[in-house]
Amino acid sequence: MGGKDRCNGYSDIILKDSEFGDMLSLEDARRVLESMRLRQADLEMQNEELRKVQEAIEEGRRRLADLYDSAPVGYLTLNQGVIDEANLTASALLRLPRQQLMGIPFQQYVDPxxxxxxxxxxQSVLESNKRAACELRLRNSDGEAFWARFESVPFGRAGSDLGSVSLYTAIIDISERKRAEEALRESEEKYRALVESVNSVIVRIDNEGRVIFLNDYGRDFFGYSMDELEGKGLVGTVLPSEAAGHLNIKSLLAYMAEHPEEYREKExxxxxxxxxxxxxxxxxxxLHDKEGRFAGIxxxxxxVTQRKRLEREIRQAQKMEAVGT
Structure with a gap:
């Protein structure tokens, strides 16, 4: 039945009703019907708006679900240490379909x-009721080890006992970073072994002229311990003040930075x-930092002390010989 038919039906009912028929004129009945039409239209508009809101909510849920599953970070919900929920990234990291992860104690994937x-x-997250993070070596379902940053935040009703508090946990694969750190550590150890084993003085100073490194040979050669030199100026310790000439150390370093060729080799x-x-x-x-600013030397x-002495003695002998002739 269309809106007009429904309204005509209402009119018939109103006009036939003996109680209201005497009270309502035809004009009054029309006004009532018009009000009912407007009310019906308003309800239909509200229903349409509610339908659109519902669709928007559903679309938002779908997007959140897609974001949750496609995030580059593994997400887990742990209830008393047991996996309740997992996104696709966590499933890929642990090498097990998501449905099969449910109900498994996460400890099973932690390296012993x-x-x-x-x-x-x-325990720290549960007792402090605060976010916490650590780095763990995990093992996937194939037994392959990988490093992960493990970050958890508690959720549950305030004042509830620890058994009813669950954890939202993020797992970030940091294996590449760990391998890079290990390679860097090995490289630094080799470099340090090389630096400490050479029979040469190796020193590094910062852009303020302070000593920040002196190798073993250098410490033995100059007679200083690193504690005595570290953070102190080069001038006034291993370098006599007069060696800097009329320039203070900052000015000297600035000049060296601008004219490195003059100091590349110098006795x-x-x-x-x-x-x-x-x-x-x-x-x-x-030395320069990433922005190209002067960082030190x-x-x-x-x-060459012995050579210098020999050269001086030779010059002295030559002078004496010249005087004798």
């Missing part, structure tokens, strides 16, 4: 050597801790 760390993390008279003067042939390299020095 990291069980204590995992339990400490779990300088240095001073040991006991005051003894020694000659060192320095090869220097200016790396220098390798070799003791």
């Amino acid at each position: 050597d990291h069980n204590d760390e995992y339990f400490k993390h779990h 300088i008279e240095n001073r040991r801790r006991n005051g003894e003067r020694v000659w060192v042939s320095w090869t220097t390299k200016t 790396l220098a390798v020095g070799n003791d």
Whole structure:
């Protein structure tokens, strides 16, 4: 029945009703019917708006579900350590279909050597009711180990006991970073072993002229411990003040940064801790940070004191010979 037919039906009912028929005129009945039409139209508009809101909510839920599943981070819901929910990334990391993950204690995927760390993390989050993170070595269902950053946040009713509090947990695969760190550590160890084993002085100073590294040979050669030198200026310790000339150390370093070729190879008279003067042939390299700003100097020095003495003695002998002739 159309809207007009329904309204005509209402009119017949109103006009036939003996009680209201005497009370309502035809004009009054028309006004009532018009009001009913407007009300019906308003309800239909509200229903349409509600339908659109419902569709928007459903679309939002679908998008959130897609975002949850396609996130580059593995997400888990843990209830007393048991997996309740998992996204597709977590499923891929653990190498098991999502449905099969449900109900499995997460400890099953923790490397045995990291069980204590995992339990400490779990207990810490529950007791502090705060977000916490740690790094764990995990093993997927194929037994392959990988490193992960494990970050959890508690959720549950306030004041509830620990047994009713669950964890939202994010798993980020950091295996590449760990491999890079290990490679860097091995490289640094090899570099340090090389630096410490050479029979040359190797020193690094920052852009303020402070000593930040001196190898074993250099410490033995100059007679200083690293504690005595670290953070102190090069001038006034191994480098006599007069060696800097009229320039202060900052000005000297700034000049070296602008004219590195003048100091690439240079023989300088240095001073040991006991005051003894020694000659060192320095090869220097200016250092810069990622932004290209001057960061300091790396220098390798070799003791040429004996050669300098011989050269002086030869010159002295030549002078004496010239005087004698």
